[in-house]
Structure formats: structure tokens, C-alpha cells
Amino acid sequence: MICSRLLWKTLFILSLAVLLADFTEIRAFAKQSECKNATIDDVNWSLKKYSKCLPDIIAKGEKASINFLAWTLQETLDLLRPVQEQFCKQLPPCPRPVAPKNGGLVCVTIDNTQYCKPMCNKGYDFQFLRSSRLYEACGNATGFSWSTQLSGGKTLAVCNPSEVAISGAKSAYFPSNSSCVHTLAFPGTRAEQLNIFLQEIAQQGIDGSSRDRGADCIICGY
Numbered sequence: 001m002i003c004s005r006l007l008w009k010t011l012f013i014l015s016l017a018v019l020l021a022d023f024t025e026i027r028a029f030a031k032q033s034e035c036k037n038a039t040i041d042d043v044n045w046s047l048k049k050y051s052k053c054l055p056d057i058i059a060k061g062e063k064a065s066i067n068f069l070a071w072t073l074q075e076t077l078d079l080l081r082p083v084q085e086q087f088c089k090q091l092p093p094c095p096r097p098v099a100p101k102n103g104g105l106v107c108v109t110i111d112n113t114q115y116c117k118p119m120c121n122k123g124y125d126f127q128f129l130r131s132s133r134l135y136e137a138c139g140n141a142t143g144f145s146w147s148t149q150l151s152g153g154k155t156l157a158v159c160n161p162s163e164v165a166i167s168g169a170k171s172a173y174f175p176s177n178s179s180c181v182h183t184l185a186f187p188g189t190r191a192e193q194l195n196i197f198l199q200e201i202a203q204q205g206i207d208g209s210s211r212d213r214g215a216d217c218i219i220c221g222y
Helices: 002-020 032-036 040-051 056-059 064-087 180-186 187-203
Strands: 103-110 112-119 125-128 137-138 159-161 218-221
Touching: 040 056, 103 180, 103 187, 112 125, 112 187, 180 187, 180 218, 187 218
Parallel strands: none
Antiparallel strands: 103 112, 103 218, 112 137, 125 159
């Protein structure tokens, strides 16, 4: 049911974008019957098709149309985010960690312990100094609670606006030409950040050879 609503809303966005551009060949919104056989790949293809001209489409849009499109996009993101979280295999009984807004978490599970490395996007830095605190852990040694020092027990770090990034380790920031969401979108960039983290914890004496590869995950904060 969630997937059906997600597809319908996303296709609805595409129809709005086309409407804003005043294209004549596509005028109708996607019908529920059309969404029945649609896939996420179909939606991604359509989004990619209009992505380059979307700035021009928006520039030509009227106030009411722009506001409605912004609302619909937000509604769609609200549907996407919990679905994305389901792709991250959580180690029970550890609570699911909360990724920092304007950043994210790179997580792996090794020998019944989950390790998550907080990272900030460009233009943000950690609220507290953590250059020597690369990751937070949850497992038998921590009583299956997160080692975070922040209140609530689930938030592992906070990323605040900052012109300089000095509070964390050098690798604790997403590249300047990327972000957590961008990293998550591409298999190559996901693998790169996971491999960096695995190398770092290996240097601290944690053998990742027995890790649960199905639990490798990047969680973005919103």
C-alpha cells in the first residue's frame, strides 16, 4: 500500500512538472490503473528525463503551482524516508540510531556489535569535538545501548552550520561535491564510504572479515 501511494505521488509530481512547462503532449495526471504496473525504475527514468529542464520549468511556473509542487514533493519525501530506513538491517535489541540532520551515519555490524560513524555534509560541523571519537557502538559490551553521550540514547551526533569543519576526523565529512543523500543514491559512492570506514576500524583492531554484509548501511538525516 505504501509503495502504491509512493508511485502515485511521484508520478503525480512528474505530471505537475510537465504542466508547469506548458507541454501539450502530456496533459493528464497518471491514473491509478497506470500506476499499477509502474516501477521505481520507470519513475527514475521519467525524473531523469526532465531533470535538466526542471529549473526552466519551475522558472515559468506560477506561484500557486510552485507552492503546490513544493508541498507534493515534501509529501513524497515523507513517504520515501521510512521506506529507505527499512533497507537498513538493525541489530536487535539495539535501538535504531538517529542520523544527524545535515549529515548521516555509515554503519556496519561485526560480531554482534553495530558500529556507526557520524558524518556531516559540507557547510556543517559537529556540535562537539569528536576528532578522536570516530564512531559510536552498540552491542553486548555496551549493554545493547548506544555509546553516544547525547541525551535520548539514539542521536549519535549533531551537525550545525559552520564555515569550517574541524571538530571531527578528516574522513567524517562528506566530499564537498557530494552529500549524504547524494552518496546514498549511487552504489559506487556508497561502497567508497563503507570501505573507508572498514579500513578505519580495522586500524583500531576491529576485524571486519566476519561482518554482516547485509547490515552495511548509510542513513541520512532529515
